[in-house]
Amino acid sequence: MVVARIFSTATCRVGLLLALAGGCCTAQAQQAAQPRTAAAAPELPLPQASPHAVLIQTIGLTDVTVDYHTPSVKGRAIWGQLVPYEQVWRAGANENTVLTFPDPVSLNGQAVPAGKYSFYVLPKSDQDWELILNRVTTHWGSEGYNAKDDQLRLPVVPEASPFHENLVYWFSEMKPAGGRLNLSWEKRTVSMLIETDVHTKALAGIEKVLAAYPTNWQLLAQAADYLVQNNIHSELALRYINESLRLKEVYTNNWIKARLLASKQDYGTAIVYGRRALKLGEKDDPGFKSKQPNMRITLTEWQSKAY
Structure with a gap:
């Protein structure tokens, strides 16, 4: 009993000294006294019934x-x-x-x-x-x-x-x-x-790209072609295709402008650009022959509406 009391008293004194020293050892002792939580049970890699x-x-x-x-x-x-x-x-x-x-x-x-x-x-x-x-x-x-x-x-x-x-x-x-x-x-x-609303998103992307590449005639022609195909923003399409033609005149951007003018029922001017597209294609594009028949058919249709 005496030994137990002495040991208890000594323990208390040590604890008091540790507490006065900052308590870090006391905290470590308390942490060590806490029970350890069990590790999470492992799971087997099995297929799901509903993958x-x-x-x-x-x-x-x-x-x-x-x-x-x-x-x-x-x-x-x-x-x-x-x-x-x-x-x-x-x-x-x-x-x-x-x-x-x-x-x-x-x-x-x-x-x-x-x-x-x-x-x-x-x-x-x-x-x-x-x-x-x-x-x-x-x-x-x-x-x-x-x-x-x-x-x-x-x-x-x-x-x-x-x-x-x-x-x-x-x-x-x-x-x-x-x-x-x-x-x-x-x-x-x-x-x-x-x-x-795909057109709104596409137009935002078009404007962003053209702001970075304002003198790329091909991008300008592609942008105009998209607007013409979907029959939207005809005035913007006209601005794009005119700038493309100013930078470089080829059969493709001439044909895009011809189609744009036809969509506005200006068939007479559309025929002028259509014929120019045919002439440039025959002169400059080796693969033009496959496209020529359909273009001629379209020109004939415009002529029937223009005159």
Whole structure:
């Protein structure tokens, strides 16, 4: 007992001295006394039942991304059973299915700001289904889903489709400014039209490049050709093509100006530039012969409208 008291007293004195010295040793002693947490259990590298998939599709100048997991049918009844009617479904497996739009888009004609959205489907037994974009993307599937965070809901009619064992997202009906995103699983497909304001983004890029290369006649001609092909900003196209012609006159920029004038129904002047394009092409371009027949046909059409 005496020995124990002496040892205890000595320990207290040492502790007091350590505390007066700054407490660092006391802190180390306390840390050493705390129990060590167990290391995280390792995980085996096994395949997932619903593998992860990422689909990226460029629409115009916008890369649309679909990030999802792919469940399988496995002989189960899907619609109305595994995926109940009248309940919000995560449109995949595991975490949220996430759609990413780096630029503003429209979905079935409804405007959607740029951003990331979780994607849900609300299937129904006897009504149109609903496709849902929600602003919260960190849920596990539909757990924690709240309709107050919805960005929009789109009514859609599900279509019968060939059997798909694995859920799959895919794009169709691709055009310069739009395309259709489809979700197919079992014998059902739902889809929505995604459209982008591609011309606004293209024009911003054109102006940036031409500001850096203002005397490049080829870039000026390409910019004018894009505007002519899409029948937009005709006055800007005229400015670009006139500058291209001033810098260097070849058959290509003459033909672009001819087409531009024809689009403005100035067929008489279009014919003048068209004939000049034919003359320069025959003189300077060895590969011109393949283009010549279609150009002559177009000139004939303009002549019928001009006179």
